[in-house]
Amino acid sequence: MDGTELYRKVILTVSGNIFVKWLSIKYGKKLASRFIAGDTLDEALDEIERLNAKGILVTLDHLGEGIRSLDEAAGYREEYLRLVEGIANRGVQSNISLKPTQMGMALDADTAYQNIKSVVRKAQEHGNFVRLDMEDSPYTQATIDMTLRLHKEGFTNVGTVMQAYLFRTEADVQDLMGAGVNLRLVKGAYKEAGTIAYQKKEDVIDNYKRIIKLHFDQGAYTAVASHDDRIIDWVKVFAEQARIDKQGFEFQMLYGLRMNDQAALAKDGYRIRCYMPYGTMWYPYFTRRLAEKPANLMMVLKNMFK
Numbered sequence: 001m002d003g004t005e006l007y008r009k010v011i012l013t014v015s016g017n018i019f020v021k022w023l024s025i026k027y028g029k030k031l032a033s034r035f036i037a038g039d040t041l042d043e044a045l046d047e048i049e050r051l052n053a054k055g056i057l058v059t060l061d062h063l064g065e066g067i068r069s070l071d072e073a074a075g076y077r078e079e080y081l082r083l084v085e086g087i088a089n090r091g092v093q094s095n096i097s098l099k100p101t102q103m104g105m106a107l108d109a110d111t112a113y114q115n116i117k118s119v120v121r122k123a124q125e126h127g128n129f130v131r132l133d134m135e136d137s138p139y140t141q142a143t144i145d146m147t148l149r150l151h152k153e154g155f156t157n158v159g160t161v162m163q164a165y166l167f168r169t170e171a172d173v174q175d176l177m178g179a180g181v182n183l184r185l186v187k188g189a190y191k192e193a194g195t196i197a198y199q200k201k202e203d204v205i206d207n208y209k210r211i212i213k214l215h216f217d218q219g220a221y222t223a224v225a226s227h228d229d230r231i232i233d234w235v236k237v238f239a240e241q242a243r244i245d246k247q248g249f250e251f252q253m254l255y256g257l258r259m260n261d262q263a264a265l266a267k268d269g270y271r272i273r274c275y276m277p278y279g280t281m282w283y284p285y286f287t288r289r290l291a292e293k294p295a296n297l298m299m300v301l302k303n304m305f306k
């Protein structure tokens with residue numbers, strides 16, 4: 001295991017510690033704000049307008065995961081319905097990302113399905129698209145099944161995410177492409193066992209390139225979500241050689257990371273979409289960002305001592 005892999009594992013483990021969690025929630029809000037567009041929908045919509053003005057598209061996410069009751073899930077469903085309306089009323093260029101566990105997937109699969117379906121239906125009424133984020137491996141199959149079931153019921157405005165670190169992903173990409181599902185391709189953000197996932201970053205990158213190529217080769221609309229120049233530069237060259245128009249696929253990056261580079265990609269004629277979270281349940285999202293890169297932790301620590 002090299003230093004980066006060790007760092008990622010330590011942060012993901014330490015962040016689960018109850019004392020670290022308490023400390024972070026008490027003192028960390030301001031530090032996390034760099035990665036989060038605000039507490040409220042209105043603040044997020046204002047921020048979308050600012051990014052759209054720079055040519056950056058958005059996917060809007062209301063923070064929340066690992067909920068404990070179906071009432072909580074219903075509350076999030078209502079917030080998402082408001083979010084879909086809010087995007088339509090403001091006329092901003094943003095689609096929607098949501099986490100299946102936030103809608104109750106870990107508690108009751110059918111309720112989660114109904115909750116998600118009502119959001120997807122509302123989005124369809126407004127000509128918008130919903131992305132089911134991919135969470136950790138206990139939910140991989142359930143998320144895929146839900147996406148396919150929605151497609152079969154005529155909701156083709158829903159897609160999901162494929163994680164390059166999982167061994168199963170290449171086969172899943174084949175199946176989902178076959179069903180015409182729009183996919184976001186990522187490396188994967190959770191701690192997964194060596195029995196099901198690549199542990200070395202070179203292996204993840206190799207598999208990532210493999211699934212991106214597979215996706216492009218089938219003529220599917222490809223969304224590559226990464227901050228890694230090894231991937232971004234490779235995709236640019238691949239697309240150019242395959243004569244794929246810069247508007248025929250999209251890059252995606254997270255809010256608060258490489259914002260100048262996001263604007264530069266837009267200026268260069270590429271489609272670039274920024275994943276923008278808002279809301280008050282920021283802790284798990286924030287710790288995954290810290291785990292991804294020591295520089296993210298350094299940036300936060302520097303701000304802390306300013």
Ligand SMILES: Cc1cc2nc3c(=O)[nH]c(=O)nc-3n(C[C@H](O)[C@H](O)[C@H](O)COP(=O)(O)OP(=O)(O)OC[C@H]3O[C@@H](n4cnc5c(N)ncnc54)[C@H](O)[C@@H]3O)c2cc1C
Pocket residue numbers: 132133134135161163186187188189190225226227228229231252253254257258274275292293
């Ligand atoms: C839009 C979006 C949506 C996502 N959705 C999901 C999801 O649904 N499920 C999921 O599991 N994961 C998701 N992820 C997270 C993803 O799986 C990775 O954990 C995350 O993107 C980190 O991998 P990376 O390829 O960006 O680069 P990393 O592996 O973090 O970094 C690799 C290299 O990229 C460069 N780099 C990285 N960050 C920066 C920076 N800020 N500035 C300059 N250079 C940098 C550095 O050279 C670094 O060494 C999403 C990511 C994005 C961008």
